[in-house]
Amino acid sequence: MRCIFCHEKAGFFKRICPDCIKLGQSVQELPPSFSFNDLLNGMMATGATQEKIEKFLEADPYQEGSLRNQVTARMTNEVMAGLGIPSDMDFKGVAQVRKDLSEGKLPSFEEQEIREISQLKDYHRKI
Numbered sequence: 001m002r003c004i005f006c007h008e009k010a011g012f013f014k015r016i017c018p019d020c021i022k023l024g025q026s027v028q029e030l031p032p033s034f035s036f037n038d039l040l041n042g043m044m045a046t047g048a049t050q051e052k053i054e055k056f057l058e059a060d061p062y063q064e065g066s067l068r069n070q071v072t073a074r075m076t077n078e079v080m081a082g083l084g085i086p087s088d089m090d091f092k093g094v095a096q097v098r099k100d101l102s103e104g105k106l107p108s109f110e111e112q113e114i115r116e117i118s119q120l121k122d123y124h125r126k127i
């Protein structure tokens with residue numbers, strides 16, 4: 001079977017390969033408010049390759065958002081809260097922004113060009 005995280009061969013009747021099990025354990029050992037650096041340091045300490053760590057960070061086997069997006073969403077909210085701006089960025093928001101940027105589009109919350117009068121209504125609602 002293939003590993004649900006890195007999609008490499010995990011072995012017979014195994015859903016997660018030994019490397020990803022170690023990576024998962026390193027995440028569970030982190031304090032609740034870990035930084036991205038803590039996360040990477042913990043993962044590198046398992047001896048996993050950079051490539052494996054990248055795959056693990058981007059994997060989304062439970063449709064809960066990849067680890068990278070979950071951590072980015074949490075840190076964005078913490079930074080915004082520190083600035084006094086409530087933010088409810090969740091992993092889906094982060095995933096959408098990253099997707100837009102990778103496709104060369106501006107993030108979807110950017111102002112749209114106004115071409116029709118009906119768009120103005122939406123525009124005012126946002127303000």
Ligand SMILES: [Zn+2]
Nearest residue numbers: 003006017020
């Ligand atoms: Zn794996």
